[in-house]
Amino acid sequence: MKTVALVAGRGALPPMLVRAVKAQGHRICVVNLKGHNDAPIEPPEVDAATTLPVGAIGKALKFLEAQGAEEVLFAGNVDKTVWYRDLRPDLQALKLITNLPDGGDDRILRALTDMLEAKGFPVGAPVDWLPDCLAPTGHLAGPEASAEVVGDMEFGLRIAKGVGALEIGQTVVVCRGCVVAVEAVEGTDAMIARAGMLAKKGAVVVKAIKPQQDRRLDVPTVGVETLAAMKEAGLRWLALEAGCLILEPERFRAQAKALKIGVYGR
Amino acid sequence: MKTVALVAGRGALPPMLVRAVKAQGHRICVVNLKGHNDAPIEPPEVDAATTLPVGAIGKALKFLEAQGAEEVLFAGNVDKTVWYRDLRPDLQALKLITNLPDGGDDRILRALTDMLEAKGFPVGAPVDWLPDCLAPTGHLAGPEASAEVVGDMEFGLRIAKGVGALEIGQTVVVCRGCVVAVEAVEGTDAMIARAGMLAKKGAVVVKAIKPQQDRRLDVPTVGVETLAAMKEAGLRWLALEAGCLILEPERFRAQAKALKIGVYGR
Structure with a gap:
């Protein structure tokens, strides 16, 4: 003890x-x-x-x-x-x-x-105390994505890693090979709201771990609030780099299903 | 002819x-x-x-x-x-x-x-038809910046180049070594308005040329509208990579002086 x-x-x-x-x-x-x-x-x-x-x-x-x-x-x-x-x-x-x-x-x-x-x-x-809350790879919750959306998830993860390497932020929204929005200091939810006004239906929210991130201090995190912000903005796809933290994972998965938001780990 | x-x-x-x-x-x-x-x-x-x-x-x-x-x-x-x-x-x-x-x-x-x-x-x-409209390096218009603001201009240019290399956009706003806002598809003026709500007084708008930009098609451009958007947002510093296009440069310089916006080429 x-x-x-x-x-x-x-x-x-x-x-x-x-x-x-x-x-x-x-x-x-x-x-x-x-x-x-x-x-x-x-x-x-x-x-x-x-x-x-x-x-x-x-x-x-x-x-x-x-x-x-x-x-x-x-x-x-x-x-x-x-x-x-x-x-x-x-x-x-x-x-x-x-x-x-x-x-x-x-x-x-x-x-x-x-x-x-x-x-x-x-x-x-x-995160070392919460091994069951770390995003694995693959389909995690909600509807399954088309090949096109999965392609955007890969694209978005590459962009989010680049944005993270520049110490800008953790989250981007992409749509059909275009970067719709990048999070800086406004915070994830404000960025999601903006992206909803700018993007087409198939847009994907992507969260990645900064290459130089200190995992003791700030691991990218999603929860039911993230899903609520996405629903409000009309965004239906969420991709998380493996190792991101999912708050209250059971409640999160149930909510993703209810709101018809597809969640993947990459 | x-x-x-x-x-x-x-x-x-x-x-x-x-x-x-x-x-x-x-x-x-x-x-x-x-x-x-x-x-x-x-x-x-x-x-x-x-x-x-x-x-x-x-x-x-x-x-x-x-x-x-x-x-x-x-x-x-x-x-x-x-x-x-x-x-x-x-x-x-x-x-x-x-x-x-x-x-x-x-x-x-x-x-x-x-x-x-x-x-x-x-x-x-x-741009080949408008050699007098290309931003040179150095102080271009309006008030002169402190060493701290000049430091942010260098930092912002590095970030804007990185953002451009990822094909995200041309413009960022930085403040004291932090990235306040990144332009994606919302356009420069909307990004400037957001940054004004998020940033402290000394924030700098930085526009850079994408490393892979086709200069026949899209050279980063500023004009009196850019200055008006910055004034509206309360942002007072603008840094342009040398080679960016300044629309109506004489009117632009007069307006920068009138609105007390300091403009530099880097």
């Missing part, structure tokens, strides 16, 4: 991880990020918990020490507006930020990870 | 080319694309003209033959909705289209160019 600490943002992933860590017989303590969940995760659901604002790194470190955390996991979405607008960094956070090159949450997270590991808190990969 | 034929879409470029060809002492005849200009270009402004719908390639060929065209130029925007929704191809256009792989106007234009050249009508590059 070891003690795992989870820094929990918004969405379905943190509760999934709590269940997975407990199911495997370990202690789990949680740092809820303030303002990122209507219902923070608290005992008795977990062994210990605190709620801290983004930027309160000093207090978070004290909590990890007091709990004797042996592995730290980061999971769930963090509002980008916090990084850019509402961040109130404490002394530890300031030390981190002042040594950073410019340019986005990825670099902040990587610096934070390095700092934690230097202080003796190894950072783990959430 | 030779006879130049211009296939004219929407915007300021076709009239600029007419003036340039006439100023250099040549005959110019024009195929106006139907529905693409409130005022088609007609004699006495040019030596001969016809107005044809997109897709009437047979009639266009007859016009080129009758006029003895020795060089054909394509210039001006063509509504993408025409390709996808309203195209009524004649027999010649059908021959062209049925031999095409899927995937967008670039391939259609390339096939059309090949067909014209095979029939003895060489296709020229509009």
